[in-house]
Amino acid sequence: MSQTEKQKKEQKAAMKRLRQERKQKIKDIAATVKTQKEAVKAIKEQLQNHGGTVPQIARETGISADKVLWYIAALKKYGEISEAEKDGGYFRYILSEGSPEEIFNGQPDGSQDTK
Amino acid sequence: MTDKKTDKETIPAKGKVGVYICYCGGNISDHVEVEKVRESMEKIPGVEVARTDMFMCSDPGQEMIMQDLKSGTVDRVVVASCAPSLHETTFRSAISRAGANPYIYEHANIREQVSWVHHGDQATDKAIRLVAAATAKAEGLKPLEPIRMEARQHVTVIGGGIAGLRTAKDLADCGVAVALIEKSPFLGGQIAQLERLAPTGDPAADIVTELAGEVLGDPGITVHTCSLVETFNGYVGNFTLGVKKRPPDTDCEKLSSLNPSGRTPGEFIPFKGFYPESVAARAEELSIETGVVVLATGFKSYTPRRGEYGYAEFPEVITLPELIRIMAENKTTDNCLEINGRQVRSMAMIHCVGSRQIPGIHPEDESGNFNEYCSRTCCSATLDTAGTIRQSYPGTRIFELYRDIRTYGRGQEELYEQAAKNKVVFLRFEADESPEVIRSNDHDDFPLRVKVKDVLTFGEEVEVPVDLVVLATGMEPNNVSELVDMMKLPVGPDRFLLEVHPKLRPVELPVGGILLAGTCQAPMDVGEACSAAAAAAVKAAVLLGRGYVELDPFVAEVDLEKCRGTGACVEACLNEGALNLVEMEVDGEMVQRAQVTSALCWGCGACVAVCSENAIDINGWTLKQYEAMVDIIVADEATA
Amino acid sequence: MYSPRDMIDIIAANVRKTRNPFGMPKFLCNRWWQDASMPAEGDALLFTGLMYQFVPYIEKSTRYLEQFEDTPWADYVRYAKYVPNYLAGMGLALLTPAKEKKRFNAILQNITKILAKSKVDFFYRSELDEYSGILLYDLGDQESFVRHAEFVAAKLKRAGVKTLITVDPHTTYALKVLYPKYTGQSFEVKTYFELVNFTSNNGYKRVTLHDPCFYGRYLELSDVPTKVLANLGIECVPVRNSGLFTSCCGGPAESISPKLSKEVLHRRTEELQSAGAPIIAMCPICLGHLEKSGAQVEDLSSLIARCAA
Amino acid sequence: MALVNPNFAEEMERFGADAALECFNCGTCAAICPLIYEHFPRKMIRYLQLGAKDRIMENASELWRCLHCGLCTQTCPREADPGEIILGLKRFAVANWRRS
Amino acid sequence: MAIQGKxxxxxxxxxETCAYPGADSVxxxxxxxxxxxYILRVRSPVMFPEQFYLDCFAKGISGIIIMSCGEECPYEGAYHALAKRVDRVYQLMKAQELDIRRxxxxxxxxxxxxAFLKEVNQMNEVVGELGPP
Amino acid sequence: MDAILELDFDALIVGGGIAGLQAALDLADQDYQVAVVEKDTSIGGKMIRLSKVFPTLDCSSCITTPKMAAAAHHENITIFTYCDLKSLESEGLVLTASITQRPRYVNPDKCIGCRLCEYHCPVYVADKEEGGFSARKAAYIPFSNAIPQIALIDVENCMLCGKCAKVCPTQAVDYFQEPENFTIRAKTAVLATGFELTPVENKQQYGNGEIPNVITSLQMERLLAPHGPYNRVLRPSDGMEPDAVAFIQCAGSRDKSMGISYCSRVCCMYAIKQAMLLSGSLPLADITVYYMDIRAFGKGYEQFYQNAKAMGIEFVKGKVATIDAGANDSVTLRYEDQNGEGVTSANHDMVALSLGMIPGWNPEGTCPVSTAADRFIQTIRPKIAPTRTDMEGVFVAGAAAGPKDIVDTITEAGAAAMEAAKYMTAMETARKAVA
Incomplete structure (x- = not known):
């Protein structure tokens, strides 16, 4: 038991060292992630009620249209957004029904090992 | 579930099924209540055990299955996990390692097709039904063995051109015995009609001499010139070819004019080919037992119609192959090229003659055919010839009339550029506005004029005064209709032989054991033909390498007790020869019954659908199994 | 469009007679050096090729030509060679405002300041400073060009000149590339900005460089001014077409078709202005021409000279 | 159009335009030319390739549209040096006029 | 929350070569x-006789989608044989007054x-509209 | 330092694209032991990234995955992905390859491809597999049909938050992985190192890749793929469904001004194919192909081209000289209309550059095999034995020896396998003769 605890401790210390080594990079990425989270939140808020097209969302959120499309493509890939009907030359996007929140937030249940 | 019970009675080997359900570390278990699935499976009669694991594909997971097999607890296995494409082979090989037959296995896909697309109770319900259905199918599984057929370590190559020679030599180098059958008295095929190969400039004679020499020097290769295949029987690994050996009359004439007695076997005769052996005085017939047949029947050069660009009307209009030959036979050191005794101060070369024909624009040939394809090699050949002429005979001006210059290959764009540097003038025409070759006025200095609406000159009509017009003729497949009928070869709309799939199986024909090499398949240059020939050789080597051919066991099987010999299945069969009616004795009576030739059966099931007696089925994928699965799907209770 | 044949004849005749394309005596147009004090002996000859000096006259004559292009009057231009006072020579010289001449003279004076600040051992002698003949070459009058070039090259050789410092791209190209090819005489040719050898940081923060075709493409020199300016703390904003792919300003077309040249000018100025920084020219033709668009344009030498101060 | 004259291209070498036949008529020079004028300069190059001397002389004035900016030569995918060909044609035209 | 099936x-x-991996891709x-x-993996749907489809409907299946390889079928001729058979099934369905959209x-x-999702959704609409067979 | 792992095989295949896989299969089926070394995270090369293939228009994935799976499951084939070839040299009759396994930061033996790490990773990164049009995570599985389906962590974008390690059901995440070197010894090798697209930066007049809605041909493939970034064709600047799309041929070939004088052989056909697919998904859109010569030379290609014309796709002869940004995110082209009035411009909503091929690998400093002036690997008998290089026992297949379409690549891969098999047979015969 103490052996594994010791390993855990060592592991933690090694992780700390690694984080220290990459400090600057981690800082930069964290800043990017913050922007991304804000953008995703803004886009999703726009979609919350009635959905919208890329130019509409870009106008409302102030995020450039190409970036909005990029986030939508990504969120669509992870099942959070779906495409709705066409509106002029553009498609509208809406939040997915039954957005697979659990996939993203749920923890895998590792306790059910039945062997 | 009464239906299922009846089914069971008809299946002799009643299975003891083991069901193994995977959590996939939450991937499945987050949406499907795996334990509930297990409980449901345990209730199904015939299911001996149902177990779960965090990762069934892991070593402990596989070990669990193997233990149950080894202990005799189960003799059918169902794994419910991810898509079969990922782990079906994993579990089959685990079953083999446990000493069981790998085909007693059925896979239920509850990740990609359940937990990743459905959520909540319904996901679990669907998983239960799918696993139960797989179980129902598994009960009907029986052990299968791959179909193994002895294969003769022998390949027959039909065609002694560059592709045939390449295939023969490659296979011989791998230790496979080869018979090479060539209908003419010469080896080398169409390359013998060339002087040099574009764009490398290799002398054609050297290439033929080198490869033919290697082939003739190889004790593993038997060369039969003046030979034609007359009969064909058998299937992959076991073909029999009847070959008749005698030069056709025209060849006999050609030969005598060459004075064969004065020729040494092993000599290259320009514009004829490599002359390997003296020709037998009288006809001989032989039978060749072979495992694989490679077709390398090549192409022939397009012959322009009378009047096409003035061909056969004006003596000053010739084809590119004719020009090459005349140039080779009359080498001069003059400032101007000389053709048939006339100085050529100016010549036009017209591209795409007999290629890229468009219905409605170009006339069809007497059999109603169009050559809609691009012949691939003529652009380079024309540019190369033009370059050679401009360098050897600077007094000869050259005009090339083209639709698109297609110097696609390595070193070919350089040929185009070199021709331009050598001051060849290019004119471009549209398909529907082909150039016209006309006789000049009497007082004109040049005998012919070529009139063309030149796209490069803003559609203006341009006239080129010339002493000679050369037509860059394309390729047409050799007439192999006899082989096509005999061997049931598929032919494409372009009349070349048609491969199974240009990318998945580019040198194979649907007829097992028959391969394609070179220009019988499509226009190719020498390098490409050699590549295709080597690719055909490697496929032959793979087929024969083990001494036997192993095929999937998923083929049709006839239940002779039910078969009434109606022949409906034979009619429905998509691969001719795979199903036949044969005479056999049943209860002392001679009757007709269907018989499957496993080597030829694709296992598609076209026969299954048409048998009114349900007497034929596909091993591993029977109709009854599907019916059993449907029963489970429609049942009121998932596991009723 | 004017008949090129007539224009060539006028220009060739002018060069033959006066050694410059406008047919005016050199003492009239080349006067900038009189106010500058420069050594008459040294390592390298400052060779202006008179291009900056010509610009005010070109501008003047173009304005006349513009009025007549595509009018029946255009035909009269062919008689210009017989009426030297109208569009060429003395008349043109007198018609051109002194203010303009002064401005272009200042550019040359700035260049001498830059050379001095860079401690370049140079000298100037007005009698050795000749027109290069480049226009004849561009117009295809090869015969007249070679004849003139041989005259200039011989003169320089006689004076023992080995190294030339040039101030404009056309003269640079002529002396560096064409003279060796067509007269057999070679000189070491450097443009003045290749010799800038000081740093500073009191210029504009950002500028838009217009690469002249000869510097950008023919002589592949466009990275030199960029580096010089960087050393002076000035950033050059990227232009869509620059360096090897720079766009012509339309200036050289003025003598043939002022209309055409305006069209080209308009497009190029839009491209340069889109960056939003002041435009810097480094060729007298470009400078004179770009200014006509109404954009703010300054000669590279003025910018560098200001930094040198 | 009259008959082609294959000798013209060689005649032109005297005026310094020896790469005209290397042009494969892609049209880059015409489209990149700052003058944006019909088919210029490819049209002139094409006439040279075919030896349409009269066409060139008829339209000779057009040659002086060329500003000698060199962009066509820089971007020519075949390195056929269109700028130099036009300059050569200018020289040819000037020589022709002088002779007449 | 899952999308409720009608x-x-x-x-x-x-x-097995086309549509089944296609469903995995979804x-x-x-x-x-x-x-x-309910997706069943088949080598080629050409193996099912007309009666199979009718039986399925009789057993209570509301709709059947045959997802084939189309012209990319690895068995030459099978697709055409299949298409012909489906035509015959349509005839039989009409005779039994089964809506052929099933x-x-x-x-x-x-x-x-x-394309997969479109087919599934369309069939669901049909089945929703028609009810059980 | 541990002793470097040494592995023995009969044949080494460098590159796990379609050429490498076909050569590997053709050798493995003859019972040779084959190693495939692939630099990427998945085998399948460029082909698995395509939408459909010409001239049959069958789905690229559908014909690549069977070969990928066959190779991955073959008992005689061992695949090494995410590996760099450091050197390949011959010592006597043995070829020795030094290889570095780049760290995936995920233990491949433990990873089960469940993608939980990907779902939980908080960092979005532009997904180059989707032409940058969509995002993946910093912990991710390369793409849906990748083989192997094993996750990796992109350290350049990882902030070591530890989420992936926490959710991984098999404890496969290992932030401390280091590159590992190992050696493969083989009797013969096939170089199947493929191609890359001509960089867009090579042609300043085409905007250096900075003009919105000017995309590369591989990006167009992704837009057209049914499982692509938008699942349909939209223009990337704002998601509009384009009404006018142009293809610019020879955007990276036959152009000495950009240093590539050769024809890239596939661009005409892939552009025609893309145009056809586009017109299928956007039937009302105007589609234009700007070209110099249409090189539809292969089997069925010319007929394919004529079909495209018949479908109403417009073919304009002339090389586009410049590309610029137009109004409202459109793209403006300038070209000489050779049949019309001359120089003109055209506006399109989206423009695809039909880029050419450049070699995917430069052997210099790694392997003493020669390259030709075009920088592709030199073949010494291009006519009679097209896959032979000047290094004994080393053969070349596919685009590594010059631009090539898929059909020719697969055929040539078979030919290279044949040469390799012959070489090994000869070695064996010689060995027996000595013994």
């Missing part, structure tokens, strides 16, 4: 579709996610 079960016969993209869909022949490739 009443009635849909049987999907998916070829799974990989986590695109939900109704649960009333049976659909289509081609789905290994990455045809959108």
């Amino acid at each position: 009443e009635g079960k849909i049987l999907i016969l998916a070829t 799974g990989q993209a986590h695109s939900s579709y109704p649960t009333n869909t 049976l659909r022949l289509t081609a789905i490739c290994t990455v045809c996610n959108r």
Whole structure:
């Protein structure tokens, strides 16, 4: 038991060292992630009620249209957004029904090992 | 579930099924209540055990299955996990390692097709039904063995051109015995009609001499010139070819004019080919037992119609192959090229003659055919010839009339550029506005004029005064209709032989054991033909390498007790020869019954659908199994 | 469009007679050096090729030509060679405002300041400073060009000149590339900005460089001014077409078709202005021409000279 | 159009335009030319390739549209040096006029 | 929350070379579709006789989608034989007064996610409209 | 330092694209032991990234995955992905390859491809597999049909938050992985190192890749793929469904001004194919192909081209000289209309550059095999034995020896396998003769 605890401790210390080594990079990425989270939140808020097209969302959120499309493509890939009907030359996007929140937030249940 | 019970009675080997359900570390278990699935499976009669694991594909997971097999607890296995494409082979090989037959296995896909697309109770319900259905199918599984057929370590190559020679030599180098059958008295095929190969400039004679020499020097290769295949029987690994050996009359004439007695076997005769052996005085017939047949029947050069660009009307209009030959036979050191005794101060070369024909624009040939394809090699050949002429005979001006210059290959764009540097003038025409070759006025200095609406000159009509017009003729497949009928070869709309799939199986024909090499398949240059020939050789080597051919066991099987010999299945069969009616004795009576030739059966099931007696089925994928699965799907209770 | 044949004849005749394309005596147009004090002996000859000096006259004559292009009057231009006072020579010289001449003279004076600040051992002698003949070459009058070039090259050789410092791209190209090819005489040719050898940081923060075709493409020199300016703390904003792919300003077309040249000018100025920084020219033709668009344009030498101060 | 004259291209070498036949008529020079004028300069190059001397002389004035900016030569995918060909044609035209 | 399937079960016969991996691709993209869909892997749907389809409807299957390889079928001639058979099934369905929209022949490739979903949703609408057979 | 792992095989295949896989299969089926070394995270090469293939228009994934799976499951084939070839040299009759396994930061033996790490990773990164049009995570599985389906962590974009390690059901995440070197010894090798697209930066007049809605041909493939970034064709600047799309041929070939004088052989056909697919998904859109010569030379290609014309796709003869940004995110082209009035411009909503091929690998400093002036690997007998290089026992297949379409690549891969098999047979015969 103490052996594994010791390993855990060592592991933690090694992780700390690694984080220290990459400090600057981690800082930069964290800043990017913050922007991304804000953008995703803004886009999703726009979609919350009635959905919208890329130019509409870009106008409302102030995020450039190409970036909005990029986030939508990504969120669509992870099942959070779906495409709705066409509106002029553009498609509208809406939040997915039954957005697979659990996939993203749920923890895998590792306790059910039945062997 | 009464239906299922009846089914069971008809299946002799009643299975003891083991069901193994995977959590996939939450991937499945987050949406499907795996334990509930297990409980449901345990209730199904015939299911001996149902177990779960965090990762069934892991070593402990596989070990669990193997233990149950080894202990005799189960003799059918169902794994419910991810898509079969990922782990079906994993579990089959685990079953083999446990000493069981790998085909007693059925896979239920509850990740990609359940937990990743459905959520909540319904996901679990669907998983239960799918696993139960797989179980129902598994009960009907029986052990299968791959179909193994002895294969003769022998390949027959039909065609002694560059592709045939390449295939023969490659296979011989791998230790496979080869018979090479060539209908003419010469080896080398169409390359013998060339002087040099574009764009490398290799002398054609050297290439033929080198490869033919290697082939003739190889004790593993038997060369039969003046030979034609007359009969064909058998299937992959076991073909029999009847070959008749005698030069056709025209060849006999050609030969005598060459004075064969004065020729040494092993000599290259320009514009004829490599002359390997003296020709037998009288006809001989032989039978060749072979495992694989490679077709390398090549192409022939397009012959322009009378009047096409003035061909056969004006003596000053010739084809590119004719020009090459005349140039080779009359080498001069003059400032101007000389053709048939006339100085050529100016010549036009017209591209795409007999290629890229468009219905409605170009006339069809007497059999109603169009050559809609691009012949691939003529652009380079024309540019190369033009370059050679401009360098050897600077007094000869050259005009090339083209639709698109297609110097696609390595070193070919350089040929185009070199021709331009050598001051060849290019004119471009549209398909529907082909150039016209006309006789000049009497007082004109040049005998012919070529009139063309030149796209490069803003559609203006341009006239080129010339002493000679050369037509860059394309390729047409050799007439192999006899082989096509005999061997049931598929032919494409372009009349070349048609491969199974240009990318998945580019040198194979649907007829097992028959391969394609070179220009019988499509226009190719020498390098490409050699590549295709080597690719055909490697496929032959793979087929024969083990001494036997192993095929999937998923083929049709006839239940002779039910078969009434109606022949409906034979009619429905998509691969001719795979199903036949044969005479056999049943209860002392001679009757007709269907018989499957496993080597030829694709296992598609076209026969299954048409048998009114349900007497034929596909091993591993029977109709009854599907019916059993449907029963489970429609049942009121998932596991009723 | 004017008949090129007539224009060539006028220009060739002018060069033959006066050694410059406008047919005016050199003492009239080349006067900038009189106010500058420069050594008459040294390592390298400052060779202006008179291009900056010509610009005010070109501008003047173009304005006349513009009025007549595509009018029946255009035909009269062919008689210009017989009426030297109208569009060429003395008349043109007198018609051109002194203010303009002064401005272009200042550019040359700035260049001498830059050379001095860079401690370049140079000298100037007005009698050795000749027109290069480049226009004849561009117009295809090869015969007249070679004849003139041989005259200039011989003169320089006689004076023992080995190294030339040039101030404009056309003269640079002529002396560096064409003279060796067509007269057999070679000189070491450097443009003045290749010799800038000081740093500073009191210029504009950002500028838009217009690469002249000869510097950008023919002589592949466009990275030199960029580096010089960087050393002076000035950033050059990227232009869509620059360096090897720079766009012509339309200036050289003025003598043939002022209309055409305006069209080209308009497009190029839009491209340069889109960056939003002041435009810097480094060729007298470009400078004179770009200014006509109404954009703010300054000669590279003025910018560098200001930094040198 | 009259008959082609294959000798013209060689005649032109005297005026310094020896790469005209290397042009494969892609049209880059015409489209990149700052003058944006019909088919210029490819049209002139094409006439040279075919030896349409009269066409060139008829339209000779057009040659002086060329500003000698060199962009066509820089971007020519075949390195056929269109700028130099036009300059050569200018020289040819000037020589022709002088002779007449 | 999963998308609720309308009443009635849909049987999907998916070829092992094209449509079955195509359905897996939909799974990989986590695109939900109704649960009333039962995908059976087949080598070639040409093996099913006319009666099979009729039996399925008789047993209570509300809709059948045959997801084939179309012209890319690895068995030369099978697709055409299949298409002919489906025509005959339509005739028989009409005779039994079964709405022929309950049976659909289509081609789905290994990455045809959108086409797959479209087919499933369309059949669901049909089945929803028609009710059990 | 541990002793470097040494592995023995009969044949080494460098590159796990379609050429490498076909050569590997053709050798493995003859019972040779084959190693495939692939630099990427998945095998399948460029082909698995395509939408459909010409001229049959069958789905690229559908014909690539069977070969990928066959190779991955073959008992005689061992695949090494995410590996760099450091050197390949011959010592006597043995070829020795030094290889570095780049760290995936995920233990491949433990990873089960469940993608939980990907779902939980908080960092979005532009997904180059989707032409940058969509995002993946910093912990991710390369793409849906990748083989192997094993996750990796992109350290350049990882902030070591530890989420992936926490959710991984098999404890496969290992932030401390280091590159590992190992050696493969083989009797013969096939170089199947493929191609890359001509960089867009090579042609300044085409905007250096900075003009919105000017995309590369591989990006167009992704837009057309049914499982692509938008699942349909939209223009990337704002998601509009384009009404006018142009293809610019020879955007990276036959152009000495950009240093590539050769024809890239596939661009005409892939552009025609893309145009056809586009017109299928956007039937009302105007589609234009700007070209110099249409090189539809292969089997069925010319007919394919004529079909495209018949479908209403417009073919304009002339090389586009410049590309610029137009109004409202459109793209403006300038070209000489050779049949019309001359120089003109055209506006399109989206423009695809039909880029050419450049070699995917430069052997210099790694392997003493020669390259030709075009920088592709030199073949010494291009006519009679097209896959032979000047290094004994080393053969070349596919685009590594010059631009090539898929059909020719697969055929040539078979030919290279044949040469390799012959070489090994000869070695064996010689060995027996000595013994």
